[in-house]
Amino acid sequence: MANFGPKDVKKLREMTDAGMMDCKQALSATDGDMEAAVEWLRKKGLGAAAKKADKVAAEGAITMKIEDHKGIMVEINSQTDFVAKNEKFQSFANQVVEHAFANNLASAEEILESEIEGEGFKEYLALQIATIGENLVVRRVATIETDENGTVNGYVHAGGRVGVLVAAQCDKPETCPAVKEALKNIAMHAAAMNPTYLNEEAVPAEVIEKEKEIAREQLLKEGKPENILEKILPGKIKRFLQDNTLENQKFVMDDKISVSEYLAKVAKEAGGSAKLIDYVRFELGEGVEKVEEDFAAEVAKQMGK
Structure with missing residues (x-):
């Protein structure tokens, strides 16, 4: 006689987001022990995730978090744009950037070797892959941090397809609030104009x-x-140099001046001065080789023909 009922199956499904039949099978295999059933499903999930790990992930989203003198940007890839728009994927991406920010994790490798919610990140990632249903890759991280006379801002464009972090050094802390607002505009400029370098x-x-x-x-x-x-x-x-450096490009919101002249103007109006000191731009999937596969061939492969 089973030591569980429909309510237990429902509860396990809510806890793990696994399918109804998988939850029923897990409870059967563990004699109704909820904790053991979760572990059983996770092991099954890890196996499902492994099958997806060879799929090319070139879609996804770029997310960022900025506070005071620090900004961090993370690119997480998925296989399809459809999944990237999924609420679960977006929640996962936001959780990763918060985790990286809070723990000063400056690279994808550091994230993968970290612990999140009391478990190894790799195991946590594998469970997300099994739940979301596609291969997911924490691809890269960028961090910019300044002292008290500096400020950081950024911009994410087109639903996470382009992200920019930019920082400036001010003559005094009082100049920074005005400069921070200007940096948002400069980040938007960089998202559109794609300068390769910060300056000469x-x-x-x-x-x-x-x-x-x-x-x-x-x-x-x-x-x-x-x-x-x-x-x-x-x-x-x-x-x-004018075309390829952020400081020297003509500012898109006023092409009579350069980006550096725009920043200097804003700082001067605030009673101070400022200079750009750092810049990072991510474009989703850049450098990832996408594998195109004939749809009919994929269907035939799935059917074993």
Whole structure:
């Protein structure tokens, strides 16, 4: 005789989000012991999660948390955009960024090796994979932190497809509130314009040399004499830096000034000065190789043909 009833099955389902028949089977296997049934389901869930772990995860969401002088941004990937819009996935993503923020976890590796809610994160992740039904990957983390004279802000665009964190150093703490508001606008600019570097100092010397080489080849093809190339190249490099560095880009909300000039203007109006010191931009799934599979072939494979 079973030591459980429909109410127990319902309770176990609410606790684990597992299917009705799985819950009934778990309670049967554990003689109605609720705690043991949860463990039984989790072990079954881990097995289900393992089957999904080889699926390419290139969708998902970028989430962030910002407080005072610290900001953190996390990219979590799923297999489909449909799941990324699911409330359970969004709740999981928010929980991960809160966990990373609270515990100063600065990389995906640190998150995976941490403990959350009293258990290893890898086990917790595997249970989420089993519950949500797709492979999930905590892909990368970015953290920006400043001292009391600095401030951080950010922006998440298009439902989590692009995220930007940006920080500035102020001359005094009183300047920071106005600068923080400006940083939100600068983060929105960076989301749209995708600058590769923060400023000229952040551009590697080899990148500059490569750009000079490309520009030199272009000028020669245009028929420019070699003896005037060195006079033209500085202008080409200046344009490259203007296009590819956040500080030097024309500000999208006022293209008569650069981003750095916009920040300086806001700080001056607040009675101080400020300078950008850090910038990170994530675009969802960038660099992840997506595997396209013929739908008919996938169906045939599922049917064993």
